[in-house]
Amino acid sequence: MATDASIFPQAIEIPQRRFTFDGWQIFAWVVLIVTTVIALFPMYWLFANAFTPITSTPPLTPILIPAFRLDNFERLLVNNKFYLNWMINSLLVAFVVTAFHAVFDTLAGYAFAKKRFPGRNLFFVLILSTLMIPIHVTFIPLYIINRQLGLIDSLWALILPGTAWVFGIFLMRQYIQTLPSELIDAARIDGASEFGVFRHVIFPLSLPAVAALAIFTFVRSWNDFLWPVIALNKPQNYTLTVGVANLQGEFMTDWGIIFSGAALAALPMVVFFLVFQKYFLDGVRMGALKG
Amino acid sequence: MIAVQQFFKKHGWSYLFIAPSLLTFALFTLFPVLWSFVISFQDYSLVRGGTWVTPIYANYAQAFTLLNGIFVTSIRNTILYTVFTVTANILIGLILASLIQPLGNKMRTFFRAAYYLPAVTSALIIGLTWAYIYNAQWGFATYMTRAFGLPPIRFLSDPDIALTSITLSAVLTIPATAIVLFSAAMGSIPKEYYEAAELDGANPIQRWWNITVPLLKSTTLYLVVLYTIASFEVFERIYIMVPSGVGNSTQTIVTQIYNNGFKEFDFGIASAQAFVLFAMIAVIAIFQFRVLRSDVEY
Numbered sequence: 107m108a109t110d111a112s113i114f115p116q117a118i119e120i121p122q123r124r125f126t127f128d129g130w131q132i133f134a135w136v137v138l139i140v141t142t143v144i145a146l147f148p149m150y151w152l153f154a155n156a157f158t159p160i161t162s163t164p165p166l167t168p169i170l171i172p173a174f175r176l177d178n179f180e181r182l183l184v185n186n187k188f189y190l191n192w193m194i195n196s197l198l199v200a201f202v203v204t205a206f207h208a209v210f211d212t213l214a215g216y217a218f219a220k221k222r223f224p225g226r227n228l229f230f231v232l233i234l235s236t237l238m239i240p241i242h243v244t245f246i247p248l249y250i251i252n253r254q255l256g257l258i259d260s261l262w263a264l265i266l267p268g269t270a271w272v273f274g275i276f277l278m279r280q281y282i283q284t285l286p287s288e289l290i291d292a293a294r295i296d297g298a299s300e301f302g303v304f305r306h307v308i309f310p311l312s313l314p315a316v317a318a319l320a321i322f323t324f325v326r327s328w329n330d331f332l333w334p335v336i337a338l339n340k341p342q343n344y345t346l347t348v349g350v351a352n353l354q355g356e357f358m359t360d361w362g363i364i365f366s367g368a369a370l371a372a373l374p375m376v377v378f379f380l381v382f383q384k385y386f387l388d389g390v391r392m393g394a395l396k397g
Numbered sequence: 398m399i400a401v402q403q404f405f406k407k408h409g410w411s412y413l414f415i416a417p418s419l420l421t422f423a424l425f426t427l428f429p430v431l432w433s434f435v436i437s438f439q440d441y442s443l444v445r446g447g448t449w450v451t452p453i454y455a456n457y458a459q460a461f462t463l464l465n466g467i468f469v470t471s472i473r474n475t476i477l478y479t480v481f482t483v484t485a486n487i488l489i490g491l492i493l494a495s496l497i498q499p500l501g502n503k504m505r506t507f508f509r510a511a512y513y514l515p516a517v518t519s520a521l522i523i524g525l526t527w528a529y530i531y532n533a534q535w536g537f538a539t540y541m542t543r544a545f546g547l548p549p550i551r552f553l554s555d556p557d558i559a560l561t562s563i564t565l566s567a568v569l570t571i572p573a574t575a576i577v578l579f580s581a582a583m584g585s586i587p588k589e590y591y592e593a594a595e596l597d598g599a600n601p602i603q604r605w606w607n608i609t610v611p612l613l614k615s616t617t618l619y620l621v622v623l624y625t626i627a628s629f630e631v632f633e634r635i636y637i638m639v640p641s642g643v644g645n646s647t648q649t650i651v652t653q654i655y656n657n658g659f660k661e662f663d664f665g666i667a668s669a670q671a672f673v674l675f676a677m678i679a680v681i682a683i684f685q686f687r688v689l690r691s692d693v694e695y
Contacts, residue, residue, distance in 0.1 A: 148515065148530060151526065166535050210418050213414040213417070214414060221408075229415060233419070239675065241630075243668075246436060247436070249658075270425035275418055329521070331520070331633050347522070351521060351525070351636070378517070383513075
């Protein structure tokens with residue numbers, strides 16, 4: 107089971123069952139392969155088009171094998187002077203929001219998991235209840251506030267509300283609950299301060315969960331669209347998703363630029379996923395299973 | 398005084414640890430929600446601020462009657478989209494998770510990852526790609542209809558078809574979370590159950606239907622709620638695939654909130670509509686808590 111080891115301290119045993127007759131296996135493989143192709147085809151097609159020189163309308167016979175040329179990307183970066191700005195904006199927002207959640211969600215998760223204090227359950231339920239609030243309810247007041255503070259069209263308008271996502275606290279609490287309390291007691295006996303316990307015991311031990319949390323937060327921020335499209339007006343301030351959504355209006359006749367712009371916005375997350383796959387999938391499980 | 402000091406000595410750190418999270422939650426969620434609720438009973442202007450409407454429920458009434466009741470159509474569209482997407486997601490997720498379960502660890506991990514890969518890309522870019530697939534001239538779907546000798550289908554411009562096309566694009570985006578969660582839940586079912594059933598002569602289908610499916614109840618419920626809420630909030634996909642809408646046929650709740658709030662700048666109506674969405678989601682969430690409370694452990 108080693109290749110599928112969960113980052114939970116107690117790994118889940120997965121029973122090995124095999125269907126006995128061959129008809130089943132053939133059916134299963136056909137379904138799995140067809141659905142895999144369906145799942146991956148849209149992304150593949152986008153990339154195939156992006157890597158094939160297209161200067162106006164794409165050919166009527168779809169491009170299925172890319173030419174592996176970067177002409178479209180070159181034109182994208184030359185003709186669109188803001189594309190790199192968008193990428194930097196997306197990166198900045200995602201990094202700041204992720205750093206915030208990595209530290210503060212772990213702190214709160216630790217308090218909710220291991221400490222006893224008046225109001226603990228009330229605060230936790232209050233925080234958890236926001237998960238069912240549709241974020242759209244908050245957009246109008248957030249818009250008014252950001253306008254009054256002069257933050258519309260600045261990255262602060264994205265960073266500040268981005269810190270109010272409470273899923274991470276839940277995730278960290280679930281994880282830290284599984285850590286043995288004896289370690290905390292031992293550190294205290296050794297004279298560690300309250301913050302020292304967090305910094306030297308809890309945080310290092312929580313790193314697998316922090317990694318999952320960081321990855322989720324980063325992807326979520328990178329992919330965010332509705333609030334950025336409301337809060338950002340000037341093209342140089344766009345994030346990637348907002349910029350890509352506007353490419354179509356700007357380069358109506360040059361589909362090569364549009365394809366490469368969309369592909370380049372998706373690429374970092376695809377690479378990110380391929381590298382940190384295990385944390386993604388473990389994170390999905392952690393966030394849900396023990397709830 | 399000493400009691401207060403002792404209280405803070407004992408609990409101060411705990412409150413300090415949760416303070417940053419609590420503060421951002423209060424400032425950027427709780428306060429906006431409450432204010433939005435107030436605005437839903439006001440006529441709000443960025444210059445003048447808010448004034449109460451008369452009668453007090455006028456925004457809610459208007460939200461439903463505006464433009465010949467386009468919001469009612471939007472709710473209907475959203476529910477149709479949700480019913481099809483959620484049903485398909487659960488079924489596809491359950492079937493695919495069941496099919497990868499008997500495979501070896503390496504293959505299982507491979508398929509999970511392959512299905513999950515598109516889910517890390519933003520809904521906007523997935524939607525954009527589907528808009529190209531449906532392009533009336535050179536889209537892949539258009540090419541396929543031509544190749545099969547079918548009459549041309551106006552996937553995204555025919556008001557009778559556009560919502561179906563959009564729903565289909567959501568259904569064909571394989572439900573990665575469902576596969577990962579079903580797969581994990583199936584892995585934690587004790588194998589003795591299957592061995593006992595096998596001894597009793599149950600075939601694989603019977604074992605699946607009588608053991609696996611019932612024991613996935615709480616995972617299924619969680620996923621139904623998750624996907625229902627996500628589908629109620631569908632926006633990006635529609636915004637990018639049919640930017641100005643196809644008549645009323647592709648309006649959903651959130652596209653209406655967006656249009657009224659940030660194109661018409663009618664904050665009162667938009668807030669009222671946002672609270673209608675909130676109410677719909679609250680009903681689903683309460684339903685989940687009710688059912689979960691009576692859940693079986695295994």
